[in-house]
Amino acid sequence: MIPWLDHRHQFPPLSQALTEPNGLLAAGGDLAPGRILAAYRQGIFPWFMPGEPILWWSPDPRMVLYPAQLHIHRSLAKTLRNKSYRVTFDTEFAQVMSLCAAPRGEQPGTWISADMLAAYIALHEAGFAHSIECWMDDELVGGLYGMAIGKMFYGESMFAKRADASKIAFVHAVQWLQAQGFGLIDCQMYTDHLARFGALEIDLAEFMRQLQQLTAQFDVLGPWSYHYESRGSG
Incomplete structure (x- = not known):
């Protein structure tokens, strides 16, 4: 049996x-902002399918990417040099999340419910x-x-409507x-997919050691559109 959480923002x-x-x-x-922030600070994240109770996870080992170890394969590097795209930050958050939740192929949908979106x-x-x-041709095609x-970033989900669009966003x-x-x-x-970018697994204890150091640093609060200028053309 796993613990059932009450109104307090405390985890086992x-x-x-x-x-x-x-x-x-x-x-x-619940999915109150305070509870979700408390969870992330402790290496925990919510993930559950529609119709299920809210489930909280902290897998061991943990898949991570050190930004300095990003690997860009040759074909993607060529696409990035072509710059037939434009990249922005924090301009269409709700739309990006909604597109991440959209059905993909034979899958009827994802775990991103209306409650998660809100x-x-x-x-x-x-x-x-x-x-x-x-963006390509003024259309939001990936993100x-x-x-x-x-100074800790937690990736959640991505989507692509055109080839390499989510990869372009990820690299930027x-x-x-x-x-x-x-x-x-x-x-x-x-x-x-993430391993090809240089991501690797580390044990949970090491992940938590680094997380505690990084989350104690100054927050780079959004919207990040104020910090990031659009890249590429489109």
Whole structure:
């Protein structure tokens, strides 16, 4: 059995997380901004499907990307040099998140419910949640969103309507985060896609050691559109 959260923004110790499914720590509670921020500061994130209770996770090992170790493969580097796109930050957060939630292929939808959308829009308005947008021919064709606390960035989801669009947004995001002194990007769980960018797995104890140092630093609150000038052409 996993603990059921009450009205307090308190979570059980990470040592109590299940190994199967990997990282399941608690259920219940709500998606209030204070609770979500408290969760991220402790290496915990919400993830659940529509119809399920809110589930809270902290998997071990943890997939991360050190911004300085970003790997860009040759074909993507060529696309980036062509600059047939434009990248912006924090200009269409709600739309990016909605497109991340849209059905993909044979999948009817994703875990991004209306409640999750409302919760992260509130966090965006508070300056903690951010979106990176890729535009082609004045159309929003790719992007991603995530959370920033201190100098720690937590990636959540991405979408692409054209080839490489989400990858373009991701590369610009990582390079900008590195320039701003962000030390780590939480990618949560292993995927081959992220591994090709240089992401790797580290054990949870090491992840938490770095997270605690990075989240204690000064917040780069949004909207990041004030800090980031549009890149590319379009």
